[in-house]
Every structure is written in structure tokens, then in C-alpha cells.
Amino acid sequence: MIDAFNARLKARKLLRLLDDERAALLSGRLAALPALSAARDQLFQSLGQSGRANAKALAEYGQAIRNRAERNRRLLGAALEGMRSSSGLISQASGPGALQTYTASGKRVPVDTGQAEAGRRT
Structure with a gap:
């Protein structure tokens, strides 16, 4: 009886x-994910151990666990794709000659962003 209670718990x-984990992904609190993942993995392993109580708990809650884990997998994939995309945009924007404008005569000229002077004190 106690084993069944602990397994359901x-x-x-x-x-x-x-x-x-879902809330952390949606709010952008990615630093919280390693601790949540470690705790989640520990519970997965604990529930995966053989035993009648664990088997009953998995039969009762297994589909809900699977659905939420799949939902989080999709969210994590979207977050990774967003980070890759933004990283590419940042590297393009910070490259040499990335920003350009036009003169009054229509000639294209690079914009001096002052990045070379950013670390210099005056």
C-alpha cells in the first residue's frame, strides 16, 4: 500500500x-532547465524500476507523462531552432560591412558602427 502511494506520488x-520545465521553456528561463532535467531523469529512473506499484502508477499516469514529455521535446526543439536562427542573424549583423546606407547621390556606403573604438577609453 505504501509502495503504491509512493509510486503515484x-x-x-x-x-x-x-x-x-514547460513554464521555464516558455518564459525563457533556460538556466533552470539543467536542474529540472536532473530531477526529471531521477524520477523517470525511479519509476522505471521493476515493481508492481511502479507498473500500476505508470499504467495510470504513463500516457499523461508521455504527452507532456513530447510537448516539452517540441518546445525545446523550437527554442534551439530560435537560438540558432538568432545566432546566425547576430553574426551576419556584426560582420564587416554588415550595415550599409546610401548617400544623397544613391551610392551604397558601409556604416561605421564604432566597434573598433568600443573598447577604447577617452
């Missing part, structure tokens, strides 16, 4: 952790 805690 672990499953519900795992669901809460997956919800916390």
Missing part, C-alpha cells in the same frame, strides 16, 4: 516537473 511529481 512520484508520477504526480514527475508531471509537475514536466509542467515546470
